[in-house]
Structures are given as C-alpha cells and as structure tokens.
Amino acid sequence: DAGVTQSPTHLIKTRGQHVTLRCSPISGHKSVSWYQQVLGQGPQFIFQYYEKEERGRGNFPDRFSARQFPNYSSELNVNALLLGDSALYLCASSSEGVVGAGELFFGEGSRLTVL
Amino acid sequence: GQNIDQPTEMTATEGAIVQINCTYQTSGFNGLFWYQQHAGEAPTFLSYNVLDGLEEKGRFSSFLSRSKGYSYLLLKELQMKDSASYLCAVSFSGATNKLIFGTGTLLAVQP
Numbered sequence: 001d002a003g004v005t006q007s008p009t010h011l012i013k014t015r016g017q018h019v020t021l022r023c024s025p026i027s028g029h030k031s032v033s034w035y036q037q038v039l040g041q042g043p044q045f046i047f048q049y050y051e052k053e054e055r056g057r058g059n060f061p062d063r064f065s066a067r068q069f070p071n072y073s074s075e076l077n078v079n080a081l082l083l084g085d086s087a088l089y090l091c092a093s094s095s096e097g098v099v100g101a102g103e104l105f106f107g108e109g110s111r112l113t114v115l
Numbered sequence: 116g117q118n119i120d121q122p123t124e125m126t127a128t129e130g131a132i133v134q135i136n137c138t139y140q141t142s143g144f145n146g147l148f149w150y151q152q153h154a155g156e157a158p159t160f161l162s163y164n165v166l167d168g169l170e171e172k173g174r175f176s177s178f179l180s181r182s183k184g185y186s187y188l189l190l191k192e193l194q195m196k197d198s199a200s201y202l203c204a205v206s207f208s209g210a211t212n213k214l215i216f217g218t219g220t221l222l223a224v225q226p
Contacts, residue, residue, distance in 0.1 A: 004157075033213065042119075042202050042216030043158070056212040090157065099146070099206040099214055106150075106157040 002027070004093050004107035012113045013081050021076045021110045025093030031055075032074040033104065034066055035090040043090055049074055050097035078112075086114045117143075119217035121203050126223045127193055134187050135220045137203030141184040145211055149177050149188045150202040152219065158202055161188065190222075198224045 005024045013019050025032050031050040035043035045058040049068035063079045072093075078085055088109040120138045127133040139147070146165040150158035162170055164179035164186060176189040190197055200221050204214040 031212075035216075040218070042204070042218050043214075044216070045213040048212045050212070056210065058213070098211045103160050103163070104148075104214065105160070108157045 004091055004105050006089075006091050006107040006110050008110055009108065010111045010113075012115060014115050015081055015083060017081050017114075018077065018079050019081060019112060021078075021089050021091075021112075022073065023076070023091030023093075023107060024073045025091075026105055029093040029095050029105075030072055031094045031097050032068055032072065033092045033094075034074070034076045035092065035106075036060075037088040037090055037109070039087070046076070046089075048097075055097055081114045083114050086112060088112075117205070117207055117215045119203055119205055119215055121201075121217040121220045123218065124221045124223070126225060127190075129193055129195060129224055129226050131193050132189065132191050133193060133222065134189050135201050135203075135222065137186045137188070137217060139184050139186075139203075139205045139215075141181065143207040143209060144181060144184070145206040145208045147177075147179055147186050148204040148206075148214060149175075149186075150204060152200045152202055154199075161201075193224050195224050195226070198222060 033048040034046040037043040047066040048056040052068045068074045090109045091107045092104040149161040152158040162177035174191045200219040202219045203217040
C-alpha cells in the first residue's frame with residue numbers, strides 16, 4: 001500500500017509568489033495534518049483537517065490556508081511568500097481525528113526554498 | 116507555553132547504549148511520542164506512551180513519568196544506521212488534534 005504522498009518534493013519560489021503543496025493520505029485515512037519544519041527545528045503544527053473540516057489551526061498568519069477534498073487529499077496554500085517560509089512542509093495522515101487514537105504517518109515532505 | 120525540551124546533540128559509540136531525555140509541561144498532558152528522522156527524510160514513528168512505565172520494542176525502549184513530566188528513549192546495541200534526529204512530541208488535552216514537537220536530538224553514532 002502507498003504511504004502518504006506529497007508533491008512537489010522540491011520547489012524554489014521568489015518572495016511575494018504563491019505556492020500550492022499537495023498531499024494524498026494513506027488509503028482509508030480521513031485526517032490530514034500539515035506541519036512546517038525549519039532546518040534544525042522540530043515540526044510545527046499548521047493545520048489539521050478531518051472529514052473535510054478544519055479541526056485545528058496553529059500559530060501561522062492568514063497567508064497560510066488549506067483545504068481537504070472529498071477523496072481526503074489536501075492542499076496547503078501559502079500566499080505572499082517570505083524568506084522565512086523556506087522550510088520542509090510535512091503532511092501527516094491518520095485514521096482518526098485525535099492524535100493518540102491513531103498513529104500519525106508522515107510523508108517525505110515538500111522542501112520549499114524562497115529566494 | 117507548552118515547551119518540549121530535549122538535548123540538541125548527542126554522540127555515542129557503535130554497540131553502546133544511549134538515553135535521550137525529554138521534559139515537558141505536565142498540565143494537560145495527553146500522550147507522548149518518539150519519532151526518528153534521518154536527514155532529508157520523513158519522521159517515522161518509534162513509540163507512544165500514555166501511561167507511566169517502560170515500553171520496550173526491540174532495541175528501542177521508551178519510558179514515561181507523567182508526574183515528573185519526563186520521558187526518555189533508550190537505544191541499545193547502537194548501529195551506525197541509528198544516526199538520526201530523534202523527535203519527542205506531546206499531545207495535550209484540549210488540542211488532541213496536534214502534536215507539539217521538541218527541537219529534536221541529533222544523535223551521531225561513531226565507530
């Protein structure tokens with residue numbers, strides 16, 4: 001079975017541009033979470049979606065938005081990119097909406113570089 | 116805040132045992148996870164502790180003391196492939212839809 005898949009794996013953007021990152025969860029998983037991991041740091045929670053509804057939002061500006069589609073895949077959008085948005089963006093899927101009730105499985109991530 | 120504290124770096128010798136500590140704020144604690152992350156790769160799940168005590172899984176064990184806000188990950192019979200970052204993450208009640216991660220402990224295993 002395929003794990004969590006993310007695309008693109010690497011991308012380079014310039015300041016002010018917009019980016020869309022995509023994630024397909026493990027088949028049967030209804031929850032998708034997005035995390036930002038800056039080099040040398042642990043992942044930071046951005047969003048969680050469960051059954052197509054936003055269930056949580058981390059401390060990120062409104063430039064960050066996301067959605068979940070009927071097939072449970074998800075997109076993360078970031079507008080007006082800043083240099084500080086350069087990071088590895090991780091998608092995690094789980095069968096449950098509550099962490100601990102189901103294990104979180106992470107994708108390989110999308111590495112965004114903003115120049 | 117809900118700070119998760121762990122050492123930044125550790126070095127150990129192949130075949131030895133290493134213990135990576137993690138401390139967290141006890142208020143609202145729901146569960147604690149350990150993940151392994153090799154450079155440039157996704158974090159992979161190692162263990163989940165919700166009750167006090169030791170959970171053993173092969174060469175890896177994880178311990179939790181809820182009253183002390185303390186956990187450790189024990190790696191035995193170290194192998195070179197164990198060189199990686201080890202992330203401690205906690206879920207808190209009222210926000211059980213997310214994990215709060217520490218900065219990670221970069222473990223270097225030397226011959």
